[in-house]
Amino acid sequence: MSSEQIASVRLAVTTSLIEGDAGSAFHLIQSLLEQGIPFDVVLFDVVAVAFSDFGRRWQEGDYRIGDEHAATGTVESLLALLAGSFDLPDGGEPVVLAAAQGDHHSLPVRLASAHLLSLGYRVRYLGSNMEASDLGAYLLEDPPKALILSCAIPTLLPGAKESIRAAHRARVPVLSGGSGFGPNGIWAYAVGADAWVASPREIDGVLRSWEPDIETAEQLALPEPPEVAVIERHRHDILAAAIATLDNPDRRLPDELSLLLHAVEAALLVDDPSLLSDFTTWQSRVLSSRGFAEQTPAELRRALSVRLRELAPAAADLLNRNPFEPPPTIPL
Numbered sequence: 001m002s003s004e005q006i007a008s009v010r011l012a013v014t015t016s017l018i019e020g021d022a023g024s025a026f027h028l029i030q031s032l033l034e035q036g037i038p039f040d041v042v043l044f045d046v047v048a049v050a051f052s053d054f055g056r057r058w059q060e061g062d063y064r065i066g067d068e069h070a071a072t073g074t075v076e077s078l079l080a081l082l083a084g085s086f087d088l089p090d091g092g093e094p095v096v097l098a099a100a101q102g103d104h105h106s107l108p109v110r111l112a113s114a115h116l117l118s119l120g121y122r123v124r125y126l127g128s129n130m131e132a133s134d135l136g137a138y139l140l141e142d143p144p145k146a147l148i149l150s151c152a153i154p155t156l157l158p159g160a161k162e163s164i165r166a167a168h169r170a171r172v173p174v175l176s177g178g179s180g181f182g183p184n185g186i187w188a189y190a191v192g193a194d195a196w197v198a199s200p201r202e203i204d205g206v207l208r209s210w211e212p213d214i215e216t217a218e219q220l221a222l223p224e225p226p227e228v229a230v231i232e233r234h235r236h237d238i239l240a241a242a243i244a245t246l247d248n249p250d251r252r253l254p255d256e257l258s259l260l261l262h263a264v265e266a267a268l269l270v271d272d273p274s275l276l277s278d279f280t281t282w283q284s285r286v287l288s289s290r291g292f293a294e295q296t297p298a299e300l301r302r303a304l305s306v307r308l309r310e311l312a313p314a315a316a317d318l319l320n321r322n323p324f325e326p327p328p329t330i331p332l
């Protein structure tokens with residue numbers, strides 16, 4: 001089948017997702033498989049790209065939140081139907097897949113699960129936002145060869161670190177993936193992962209060849225700066241003080257403040273101010289596309305600093321550092 005034909009099936013799958021029609025998407029995919037198109041091509045070059053295309057158009061404002069939920073539900077059903085057709089082989093290597101604590105993005109994990117099932121792994125798919133303590137207890141009971149952990153957004157790295165620690169306590173190594181671990185996975189080792197891969201297609205190769213050492217991975221993880229615990233303890237207080245100082249009563253701003261505070265925590269955790277500056281660039285773009293005034297991002301930073309400066313001055317300094325200014329130099 002030519003790449004043009006695959007592209008046209010992809011378009012048809014995207015239409016089925018928009019219409020919430022898992023059945024017709026399934027039949028389209030089945031016909032590809034019958035024509036000998038490999039399962040991984042169907043998963044990653046058809047279904048994943050079709051959903052990403054839909055996601056991009058959703059962000060651009062072509063669809064509403066309800067449409068996103070319908071499309072996500074449809075792609076979940078489609079992947080469940082596809083993955084459900086594989087038997088769990090008795091001798092297959094056991095693996096557990098989950099999204100990090102706090103991460104609600106389930107599709108990357110579903111895709112990776114379906115792919116590993118097709119390769120003969122004994123896959124247990126735990127879905128998104130699995131509480132780290134529950135994950136740890138589950139892994140301890142019947143430890144798999146690895147936990148495959150997904151993290152979609154860098155602001156969720158504190159949750160990912162908790163998930164990784166829980167797995168390590170159960171003596172299970174962690175293979176991580178997803179944009180949350182940064183460009184080329186630069187933050188994966190800072191939060192303790194044993195390995196990071198860019199694509200689910202690479203998981204099998206790593207699982208076959210790696211020799212994970214949980215102690216070394218834990219030693220490579222950066223120690224948690226005290227400010228992170230302070231922020232977690234006083235999160236409600238910091239946000240309440242920030243909301244009280246805002247002139248703009250728009251009901252979306254408390255959520256934006258909360259996201260910004262998560263970004264501060266995550267940047268402290270991986271000791272990388274670029275995480276925060278990337279986040280503020282993204283947030284400024286989002287705010288401007290929603291019609292907020294140009295100074296809104298600066299107002300959010302100022303508001304968040306009110307309590308933060310008293311409780312965790314290093315975090316307030318990080319927040320107010322101009323990303324375009326070079327770091328201060330010590331005068332000779």
Ligand code: B12
Pocket residue numbers: 044048051052053054055056058059068072102103104105106107108109111112148149150151152153154155175176177178179197198199200201203255259279282
């Ligand atoms: C659908 C979606 C949601 C849905 C998720 C529903 C669900 N059940 O999954 C909902 C509505 C819940 C959601 C919520 C949010 N989302 Co969202 N979401 C998306 C969207 C549109 C698609 C994500 C997706 O599934 N893509 C399809 C997958 C297959 O593609 P992919 O992620 O690129 O994955 C590929 C590779 O990266 C890699 N990979 C990815 N993960 C993994 C994992 C492993 C283990 C491996 C090996 C490989 C791997 O392989 C994949 C296949 O090739 C993206 C934008 C987009 N177009 O991707 C935003 C996006 C990820 N979301 C975003 C944001 C900000 C949020 C919210 C914070 C929004 C808010 N203001 O509340 C919340 C956070 C909620 C939370 N705590 O998790 C941002 C992140 C921006 C950033 N970098 O900081 C994005 C990029 C949108 C944007 N540009 O603004 N979201």
